[in-house]
C-alpha cells in the first residue's frame with residue numbers, strides 16, 4: 001500500500017468540484033441550465049489574442065524559462081505603469097506565471113519555513129480556498145480570518161493580537177474580492193501593509209479581478225507601497241481581464257528579493273507558461289480596448305441581475321466589482337437555497353463553499369450571456385411567484 005500525504009487527506013476534494021459535477025449531471029439531459037457557478041464566463045477570447053497565439057506556434061517547441069520572455073515582462077510592467085501609475089523594473093520586479101492559481105499555491109514553498117515559528121498564513125474567509133491549501137501543502141498552517149458584511153468583507157490586520165500576527169509569514173488580501181465582489185481603497189492597503197511590515201509578514205495581494213470594476217478602477221496593493229516594494233507582491237492574471245482562463249497566463253510583481261527567490265523556486269516546479277502563450281499574453285497586456293469591451297458586457301449582465309434581486313427583496317452585499325453578485329440566502333440557509341435553485345435549473349454557489357464565513361450567503365458568477373441572465377431571472381421570478389422559492 002503506498003502512503004498518502006496527510007495534507008491531501010485532510011482537505012478532501014476541491015470545494016466547487018462537487019457543484020460542477022451536479023451541474024454536469026443536470027446538463028446531461030439536454031434541457032437549458034442557467035449555470036452561475038464557476039467564474040469562467042462564456043465570452044470568446046478576443047481575436048487579436050488568439051491570432052497572436054496561433055502565429056507563435058513554431059515547428060520546434062522548447063522549454064519555457066521561469067524568468068519568461070523579456071517582452072512579456074515589459075508588457076506587464078507597462079500595464080502597471082499605465083493602469084496603476086506604479087513603475088516596476090521588468091527584470092527585477094516581474095515574473096510570469098501559468099495563470100495566478102499556481103503562483104498563489106506555490107508562494108508558501110518559497111517563503112514558509114515549516115519548522116519555524118512563523119508558519120501561519122492569514123487569509124479572509126469566505127475566500128479563494130487556494131490561500132489556505134497552499135499553506136497546508138507547504139507544511140504551514142492555514143489561519144483564516146472571518147470577514148463580515150459590516151466590515152465591507154475586508155480583513156483588518158490591525159485588529160489581530162500581536163501573537164497571531166507574529167506567527168504569520170504571509171497575509172493574503174484579495175480585492176476586488178472573490179466571492180463577495182467587495183472592493184478596497186489605497187488607504188486600506190496602506191494600513192494592511194504597515195501592520196504586515198511591522199510583523200515581518202509578506203502582504204500577498206491577489207489582484208486577478210483588477211480590471212473587472214464598474215464605478216471606479218480598483219487600486220493595486222503596489223500603489224500603497226509608495227515606491228518601496230519591500231514585503232509586498234501582487235498576483236495578476238489575464239484569465240478574467242482578457243477571457244483567457246484556458247491559456248493559463250498571469251504574473252507576480254513586487255519585492256525584488258522575493259522575485260529572485262521565486263525565480264529560484266519555480267524551475268523546480270516547471271510551471272512557466274509555454275512560449276506561444278507568453279506571446280499571446282504579451283498581446284493581451286498591451287491592448288486595453290478589449291478589456292473595456294468586456295467590462296461593458298459584465299456591466300450589462302449586472303444590470304439584469306441586480307435590479308431583479310432588489311425587486312424580489314433579496315439583500316445584496318459587496319458586489320461593487322468582479323463578475324460576482326453576492327446575496328443573502330432567503331430563509332437564511334445558503335445550502336438549502338442553492339438546492340432549491342437547482343430545482344429550477346439555476347446553479348449558484350452556496351457561500352459555505354468559500355469557507356464557514358460564507359454561510360448564509362450565495363454567489364452568482366455572471367457566466368451566462370446577457371440573454372442567458374435574462375432567461376434565468378424570468379425562471380427565478382416565476383418560481384417565486386408560484387411559491388416554489390421563498391421570495
Ligand SMILES: Cc1ncc(COP(=O)(O)O)c(C=O)c1O
Pocket residue numbers: 039098099100101102104128174177178206208236237238239240245249250
Ligand atoms: C480570487 C482568485 N484568485 C485566483 C484565481 C485564479 O485565476 P487564474 O489561475 O485563472 O489566473 C481565481 C480564479 O477564479 C480567483 O477567483
